[in-house]
Amino acid sequence: MKLYIKNMVCIRCQMVVKAELKKIGLPYTYVKIGEADIIGNVEREQLKQLGLALRKTGLLLMDDKKSILVEKVKSAIIELVHYTEEQIKVNLSDYLSEKLNYDYTYLANLFSEVKGITIEKYYLTHKIEKVKELIVYDELNLSEIAYKMHYSSVAHLSNQFKKYTGLTPTHFKMLKNKRRDTLEDV
Incomplete structure (x- = not known):
């Protein structure tokens, strides 16, 4: 599953996303500027938790196709x-x-x-x-x-x-x- 992340513009942002994914227990194949590829299914609660954690650092999960x-x-x-x-x-x-x-x-x-x-x-x-x-x-x-x-x-x-x-x-x-x-x- 691909996640698209707004305001992710640097290597430091990638490190933040990787750390949050690890903390929540979501394995990923890659994290690059603007997106992360998650292995397997993501539960709604995990997605909500990730969204809240990323928001604290100025990053936002996106689901609108145009914004993505x-x-x-x-x-x-x-x-x-x-x-x-x-x-x-x-x-x-x-x-x-x-x-x-x-x-x-x-x-x-x-x-x-x-x-x-x-x-x-x-x-x-x-x-x-x-x-x-x-x-x-x-x-x-x-x-x-x-x-x-x-x-x-x-x-x-x-x-x-x-x-x-x-x-x-x-x-x-x-x-x-x-x-x-x-x-x-x-």
Whole structure:
């Protein structure tokens, strides 16, 4: 039985779900972003108990088909942006259609209806958040970040970053450095 879980966006969330499943005594084949595959039948009381435990951590069990599909779109985008190094060989619409076995127009309309933003905007917002993370880590220069995040150029990255944040990547980096004081200066 597959369970679909809302707000499950990171490895830590997966660990929480695994721990709760173990606590309740529900064996599973896998737990990944947005879903868990449970072995065998789940009793109503176990499902209720799991739902309550997950809710305490900000995660929600879902049973509405439209919400589940929207979560699958979100999970696919999060996985693509945050956990995959390779660039997709097709455009985002084809990637999502292929991965989820739905027509992209249907996915896009449903996503916009439920989330209030387009899939493209959601995707770009996640890309910019990943760029911010990479800037803060300060391990890569902007050219390397642009390459890693599959931008055609540093200029393209900078323009999109400014459009979404109001700041250039360089200005964002300077602000990051200004926000932190060394312990000796406090």
